[in-house]
Amino acid sequence: MSNATAALNAPILPTEQTRPFRAPAPVPHSEPLGFFGFLQTASRNPIEIWGTRAFKEPYIEGRWLGVPNIVVNDPQAVRHLLVENAKNYVMQPLRQRILRPLLRDGLLTAEGQLWRRTRKAIAPVFTPRHIAGFTESMAARSENARERLSGMTGKTIDISHETTLLTFDILQATLFSDDIASEPDEFARSTSDFLGSMGRVDPLDLLGAPQFLPRIRRLRGRKSMAYFRQLIGDTIEKRRAQLERDPEGVPADLLTLLLKADGLSRDEIEDNIITFIGAGHETTARSLAWTLYLLSQAPDEREKVETEIDAVVPSLEHPSQYLDALPRTRAAFEESMRLYPPAPSLNRTALQPDQVGDLKIPAGATVLVMPWLIHRHEMLWDRPDHFIPERFMPDRREAIDRYQYLPFGVGPRVCIGASFALQEAVIALAILMRSLRFDYTGAKQPSVVQRITVQPENGLPMSVRRR
Template sequence: MMSDTAPFLAPAPRPHDKPLGFFAFLLTASRNPIELWGESAFREPVLRNDWLKTPTIVVNDPTLIRRTLVENAANYVMQPLRQRVLKPLLRDGLLTAEGDLWKRTRKAMAPVFAPRNVAGLARVMADRSQSFADGLAGRSEGVLDISHEMTLLTYDILQATLFSDDITGEPTEFARAMDVFMAHMGRVDPLDILDAPSFLPRIGHWRGRSAAVYFRKLIFDTAERRRRQMASDPGSAPRDLLTLLLECEGLTPSEVEDNLITFSGAGHETTARALGWTLYLLSQAPAEREKVERELDTLLPGLPNPLDWLEALPQTRAAFEEAMRLYPPAPSLNRMALEDDRVGDLDVPAGASVLVMPWLVHRHERLWERPGHFLPDRFLPENRAKLDRYQHLPFGVGPRVCIGASFAMQEGVIALASLMRYLRFDYAGTRAPHPVQKITVQPRGGLPMRVSRRAD
């Protein structure tokens, strides 16, 4: 049974009741793509629109999503617009690689994210999260931007787990560079939407170039230091992502760096955003927050091994998953059809854009009861059987499902439990945060919150 208390309606752009004109569409797509959608996008199983004579198919139905991204995945490659946005920084990282390069890269990374290895990182995740929570407790006076703070936390967890504390750079500088990158290079440029030649400068890319240069130098210096260690004393190098990639014979040094950047940037950014939104939503839903706090107070003392938390804390996990439903870390999965296909009642011609939008699917009126409301009980074990596998897509689906999905879920639940065990987060903004799509779904202006110690 779901909660009988009045649920919190999560802030989101209002769907349009009529189509946008050409220039309004162009401006909205470059500023905040999730504001593009009209009411029908949240009601219909499949939609078709043509943009600059290119058919665009939007797929919302779980059965058709399975057909597109799983059963016939080979027919759908990464959409060119998506590549134009991500390639400038990630180049040939796992998120943007295709064909044989993608297969080699995925195979090289698979051992790092094997269940046994991810399970072995639980203690480190808990220790770093608890240390971070202790630090927040010491800064409890005043207002903190929790969105920014979660970037610092997930960066610390990432560099401790996947890089064995051996990544160069300073956390606050990294977080600042990530904010710059997301604000500018994560933005869809109007020239990209118009498929303009690549030699025409994109203003956002120019503004974000300093961040791109910073990330490249950070990763180059980190990789070079590890290479020297492996050459001088091979047995001393930890068996982490950095070492495994440097040992991979199928990847060039440049491709290794591309993937290290992918995980240093996008790999931690998604979890940071999910944690920030979860804390915000719980701050606006006292009854739901009380459920999580009661669970932590009751169960955590008897759970010394953080590896057990993911399954033993269903209310905490449900809050995290519901936040990812309302604010999916990856709000769009964009593909292009190589050959003609048929999706539902619509013909998909070769060259068409096919969009599976978690932002739409997760808020679709045919799939969810009160889709805009924060109702974590949807994800409790007794309610999960009601959900179709393809209606909740926080990590994508099919062959290109996020390789770090289990890592991110484990990290998210452990971090959330560590933060909320002794701390309370109260939203301090004068207005509701406005979600903006810039690769991830971010709160415009951050998430100002007051952090206080909970009563023992």
């Protein structure tokens, strides 16, 4: 195991945080699950398959249906696999069997030349200059959300539903210039249904069954998938007509760039818009909800964030300054993504034999790089299951190895919208928390499940009150 994180393993002093909150998560099992136990558990909730060894050891080797499976937790090995020798590792077939029915040839699932062409077409939208230009819209839509939630004071809401509404509003304002015509609550419900059912692991996926066999668990999501496809199809045709009428007058947003990109078919454009709506905004929505929940369970940490927001935000001239000016707010969000990573697995298949230190990787092996494990690994983090935003403050942040914290992935396929998501999240938190406070009202701690994202199984009920 790399020793690059030795400073991080030093105990955090009691004066900094005496009783940190232990974030809920499935309890690792101590005995092997067996074939049928694994099949059942992985189908119900994939993050429940992991035993105690997975959070203690740098590598774990096993086999599934005769294929070598290697779990890699060592940061330097992650660097080798996903950066230095990334060309040797392609998307794992199981991952593709789950995601391709939803996203088809979107950026998250495309490979080879199609992926390179799509990424090149989209990249101009996510330059620092462009993202800074989005921040006014991010702030305006966050203010709208604050006003809406202010009218709900004294009531209990599902904050994960509300953050879904907010991030969709920001997404369509910035990347699609408000051209996606959808009733917000219907969109939020359809998103939950779409990703909750279509993103589930089916036993047939685990067994490598052909795609023509129906996945019963996903049948419920077909209606919501048809809704999304119709919504995006109408949006594309509307913008295409605008381009024909007035090519100079259309906004230079993601939708226009996709329509002007060389070599992208109509279906591929649709697939990428679905990817950004379904997977792109959903990850930020879940992370925002988890952050508000965690802060509600750690009043001392919430008070620190509120104090920072109250002291700093009134003096800021533009929303583009929020990210750098609010390090504690950002730290709370980053710690939330550590405990509940937006993308809990980055799984690959080795094309050719490889070796990392003493670890030999045969051709055809499944290599599992799991942020869910790495982010909670006992050899990498002090009190890994506890909510301690302090570890992401500027004076500590540099001690975190680049390859032990992977909320947006790493290497050539790192999330193209990472900077966008960070700006959006800090702006949203600053505006909501400046005047509102959210308290968790569930009878018990939320159950944590993996679908496409890591999410609360039955939402996050929270009361709203004015500060």
